[in-house]
Amino acid sequence: MTDHDVRVLDDSQFRTAHTLFRGTLHNAPAPDEQWKVVQESYEPGRALGAFADGKMIGTVQSFPSRMAVPGGAVVQHGAVSRVGVRADWTRRGVLSALQRAQLRAMRSAGDVVASLRASETMIYGRYGYGVASRFRYLDIDRRRAAPRSRPVGRVRLVEGEAGERIARELFDELTLRRAGTISRWPSWWTLNVRRAAVEQNLKIAVRSSSVPSGPSGDDGYVVFKVEPGENDPRQGKQTRLSVLDLWAGNAEAWADLWLFVLGVDLVGEVSAEGRPVDEPVQWLLGDPRACRVPDEFDETWLRLLDVPTALTARTYREGEPVVLGVRDVYLPENSGSYRVTADGVTRVEDEPELVVDVDVLASAYLGDVSFSTLAATRRLDVVEPDALARADTLFAVAEVPWCGSYF
Ligand SMILES: CC(C)(COP(=O)(O)OP(=O)(O)OC[C@H]1O[C@@H](n2cnc3c(N)ncnc32)[C@H](O)[C@@H]1OP(=O)(O)O)[C@@H](O)C(=O)NCCC(=O)NCCS
Known part of the structure; x- marks a missing residue:
């Protein structure tokens, strides 16, 4: 007999769940304006809460998605997020109860696999999640980089909603080719690109080939932001261009997009995170040592919810x-x-x-x-x-x- 129970949340409880989750990350509740955007990301039936004495004490959520597996098949995937238990209820089995209910619910909903990003590595192994992919960070000293070539296609900046629309369309076309890639749900774009575009002055550049291939001719995009540093380099803080999202349909497009960001003027450092471990950026540079890999990190924590179906899906x-x-x-x-x-x-x-x-x-x-x-x-x-x-x-x-x- 436990002193808490787990229930599927309804619309009226999403904000409490979100506030609870943010609190576990030591963040203040989302202001009303932000909540208006965030609430769309709560999927009916996919958010759970743990309750004790009539109050919510823990929550988990998942987004509906798909994942590519080796051989090219795509399986239904639950993207687990917003996991948190109130500080005065931790280490009493609340997350374990939520996990038990969530794993069962996702499997019943037909999700073949689930995945998440772990805040700490000691939490999720016990629930059957294992590290299944990695990513790396890159820091490129732009003034030293001396790219070996120039773009061969056209890279253009696309402002506002048009940029987001093209990026979304290209992403949908380009993801699910490599094993481990996933489809994104609509609110992913709202929260990570549309909102950030205003708050962080994000830029979107789209690449097209000189010989158009697809219907639009576009075959890759990069989302980036520039944080201005000091004009005087002795002050230490360099102007930094951060690559946030870069997808290309072919090797030429990939090289052009990197050459484009490396060519943006008045930037000291180009950095990126979340990049594949086999991405050969250093080979584009005259000075490969200008590209450093400061860290490599676990990316996908994968859970096989339906083992026979998952094993059968890959080749x-x-x-x-x-x-x-x-x-x-x-x-x-x-x-x-x-x-x-x-x-x-x-x-x-x-x-x-x-x-x-x-x-x-x-x-x-x-x-x-x-x-x-x-x-x-x-x-x-x-x-x-x-x-x-x-x-x-x-x-x-x-x-x-x-x-x-x-x-
Ligand atoms: C991580 C968190 C959700 C765990 O919730 P919880 O209710 O304390 O977890 P449980 O009591 O069900 O723990 C189950 C087991 O996992 C262990 N565990 C849980 N969190 C752990 C952590 N952060 N580090 C190491 N072990 C952990 C517990 O010790 C327990 O082990 P046991 O079964 O051997 O006794 C909670 O600590 C939290 O909200 N942390 C801050 C927010 C956060 O990191 N969220 C995750 C985002 S990915």
Whole structure:
């Protein structure tokens, strides 16, 4: 018997939930103007609250989305966010109760996977979330960079709503190609681009090829902002251009967009965060050391909600089969043995050759980490040592997974 219960929130409770969540991040409640924008992002049925003595003490939420998996298939995805428990109720099992209810609700709603960004790394493994993709930060000393070439297409600044509209259309066309990328929900754009465009003076530049390809000819965009520094470089604070969102449909467009931001005058440093770990920006530069990678970070924390459907959705490389045993405490119907072959996956009664908790399977699922690495770091049980190489071969991917959408 617990001293709290979990319920699906209705419209009248969204603001309380949002205020509660902001409080757990040590932020003040959203003012009325901000709330008008934020409330649209609460999806009916997807926000939960924990209650004690008639008061809300914790909340979780998810956005409806889709995710690309290796091989190109796209599965229904819940993007989990706004997780918080009031400071006077922490470490009493409130998040665990919310997680139990949320995992079950997302699975019942047909979400095959869920993902989130973790404020702290010790929280979510127990609920079956594993790190499945990484991103990196870049800092480029623009005055040293000496780009090796000039844009070959046209990059133009597009102001106001037109810029956002083109960016949204291009994003929808360009995402879901790489494993780990997701679709964005309408309020993502409102909160991250439209609102920030005013508050932070965001700029949007759109690239088109000199030989138009698609219907519009546009094949990439970059959202960025410039924070002015001191005119006198001895003051230390440089003018910084931050790349916030950059998507390109081909290698030429990608290079042109980076060359464009590197070419903006009166900027000392070009920085970016949330970029894929395999993005070769340094190769564009005359001085590759001008591009530093100050940090690499866990990006997608992935939860396989429906293991058989998720395993079946992705493709596998040619190789000998392997039998995986999966343990899932929160969604026990996922527990069992799965025979993975180059042609697909079947549920079997066979003894497993490798046994993984569902969070560890999530880490291997998009291909970012191999079963051998997971075994070497004692994250899985090896029953049949030969099986490691077979699993590595089957799950290997050509392109490192990346999401590229923060939520
Ligand atoms: C993170 C948070 C939601 C956890 O809520 P909670 O109700 O205290 O979690 P629970 O009591 O259900 O904890 C379950 C288990 O996770 C552990 N745990 C929870 N939060 C943890 C943390 N931040 N670091 C380490 N362990 C944590 C608990 O110790 C407990 O372990 P046990 O089962 O071995 O006893 C809450 O601390 C919070 O709101 N933090 C600030 C906001 C935040 O970071 N939100 C997450 C945004 S991604």
